[in-house]
Amino acid sequence: MVAEIDERNSVGPSRASRQILGILMLGTFIGFLNQTLMNTALPSIMADFHITAALGQWLTNGYMLVNGVMVPLTAFLIQRFTTRQLYLSALTIFGIGTLIAGLAPNYPVLITGRMIQAMGGGIFGPLMNVVIVKLFSVEHRGRAMGIIGLALNFAPTLGPTVSGWIVTYTNWRNLFFMVAPLIFLDLAFAFFKLHNIGEQKFLKFDFLGVVLSSLGLGSLLVGFSNAGTGDWGSFDVWGYVLIGMVITGLFVYQQTHAKLRLVNFNVLKYRQFNVAIVINVVLMIALYGGAILLPLYMQVVMGRSAFESGLVLLPGSLITALLSPVSGALYDKYGARNLTLVGLLINTVGTIMLGLLNLHSSLLYIMVWQVVRQVGLVIVTMPIQTEAFSALPLHLIADGSAMFTTIRQLAASFGTAALVTIMSLVASQAAHGGVVTPSHQLVGIQVTYFVATALVLIAAGLTRLLKVDGHYHAPNDHFA
Template sequence: MQGITRRERGTLYILMAGVFLSFLNQTLMNTALPSIMHEFNINTSLGQWMTNGYMLVNGVMVPLTAFLIQRFKTRDLYLSAMAIFSLGTLVAGFAPNYGVLILGRMVQAIGGGVFGPLMNVVVMNLFASDRRGAAMGMIGLALNFAPTIGPTLSGTIVSYTSWRWLFLGIAPFMIVDLIFAIFNLENIGDQQFLKFDFLGVVLSSIGLGTLLYGFSNVGNGDWSNPNVWGFILIGLLITSSFIFQQTHTKVPLLNLKVFGYHNFWVSVLINVVLMTALYGGALMLPLYLQSVRGFSPMISGMVLMPGAIVTALLSPTSGKLYDQYGARVLAPIGLTITFFGTMILATLSMHTPIWVPVLGQFIRQLGLVLVSMPIQTEAFNAVPLALMPDASASFTTVRQISASFGTATLITIYSLVSLQKERAGMVTHLAQLSGIHVAFWTAAMLVLTAAFMTLLLRKREV
């Protein structure tokens, strides 16, 4: 990270710590959910609000960050976000009942929703376009290291002590980062005294919130449930109203002119297809290992770990390769590798040796590391610095919607195929395996589609 001052480098590391702690907190929850449900005597539908509540508030916050990043100084915004995030963590850790725990998670999401977009904007301001890939690769290291250690750390803590330490154990690190930020954080970029678009906030909050909630309700693939199609329909209508309002107001909450830059909208479109495939497909391997093969959650986590480790370790290298070759070269290679890894997972059977899914997931993640951060950096490099907060918020918002849609879609495919096979007389675990096969084949075709879409990217100017 040459070419920036020591204090600027300190600012970058402080923000990276915040992003890491935020992502780590998200990955800790799934393993702990059974223990939390048992302590508070709640069912699965209520338990899912541990993740759904966080996701909804986080999704609502992201469009607002475009305004916040421009309106407030980097230092003030980060300190406020980390203080809110820390408060939510302490509330959750000491929660006397499940309602307070959910409240703590939602307060966390208010602060956590700021970190990612703010981090992107700071990087784009600190680094020239030919060195942003390396910087984004370092961020990728922090982002990908969290899910690498999260499930293992969570499983260990829950096995030997209370789930509360998942919150109370990381709270001191947040407070230390907050103290470092107080004394060392610098302001990056220019502050603008923008008019607050109240109508835009209301429309985006209701629209995105109901849309994400609708997708989160497709737990069994039943799109006929009014809690699914009803909320999705309302979400689409209000989000469309939000887009119309943003393109016709003088001071928008989110400047959608970023989609007028060719490589930005192409990169966003590629990311939509990729996230649809990857997030939905990510659920299939644990289903195969635990529901079909009967392995323990610990074994399932160990199968996923080599792929997660390679993703974390190669993120900086991927960023440097992007600076040297660009997304037009790197992304097709990464997507092709991801395609072959997904194909391996689409052919798993009841008697496949355990090293085969390890290999398939490893190859899949190896390809992913060559495409995820490069595509994101390509999108941001396509727009001027003045529009960077809007680009970051737009990219992140679309990614979250795509991930939710992809999860809902592939769960639906899995459920429908499994149900059809069971009705035809196939035993349950084999019917589930058939559903997993079709879901992985669908994910593989989506990845291949994304690879062909990279041909739409224009050569970047040197």
């Protein structure tokens, strides 16, 4: 019989708490790693299956789409099923998808495997957030979130480097076969060591809410993904975005007027939660959009290989891994307001310096300022997320996690599309209607970095809306 952990008594980092944290961190790391693992492998997969880039991009975009659609559903799943049931099921689904993708004889089977992966992977992040907030007291929550930051910040940036090495020296299928043992190792740990956190609620299933959220968010994510081509005048962009906005509006109306709800929008009644979300939205638009610029500069302007560009990004990824737990500890000591401001200002310096790239910038210059940018990022992301969840009472944490994660993914998707569009338009204008050369691409990248800088400064200004004192204690939170 599996023992239940009463989160009221688990106010510190006990041995059981640390074990649960490690299990969740490994699963979340694997899930986030897979978001970017396919980027560098795309040319090899296209060659093997004789597909176009437009079709091939769905290896990444399709994963993000299903992952994003799953997130609103997690608020229901986390409350309806026990922690063990949900996490073991998510890991199993993810593992099955991984094996299907690795053994795929053709592209449709590969895409199917990726979609199944995403169904499991979409549960990891929100479930992790809920468990940590319930398992750790306010005084220890930042450190725990900082450790999880290893997965959230390190995995996506590590993916292209690992993928580049594996694809260059082995076969793209090893991207899946490398992940599979980690999944089943975590599955074994979870089976024996993971306990149930909180109480199971036998909620009714909101079928209409699932349909509306899936169609609405799915259409928005598809539209923003298609906008990465820069052609916002295409129906594949504005059509999907418009449809997504209308259906998402219907979803919000249905959720705020129906008795049976998929997501509780009462989370938006908490001011500090809203402030944290707004800061995070601006930050995600700047940072996710800006993250795609450096590989483009390395490969398109400088003519370097994908593997080389991955190596340049690697030190920043390692710094992220090392500083994530530190940022959590700093949050526990100093709170979100001052820490977030410092992180954003550091990130601003790194972003400005990358905006000064030229045709002859050294790899050392690129590496150093990318590291500075990542230092700023890691100081901000987990504290602002921890602050958002600490502003909510425990019974709303699952809904808050689903809301926060969904908005973050939409902001990241929109940010990538918007900044790539700005880069493309500026490059075209620099070419005066002629052929866009690497020097024209450089102008587009420079201008876009300065746009990202402006967005980061806006986020820095918004930090004044955060509470000055160290921690915000939500009403009805038994840790308060």
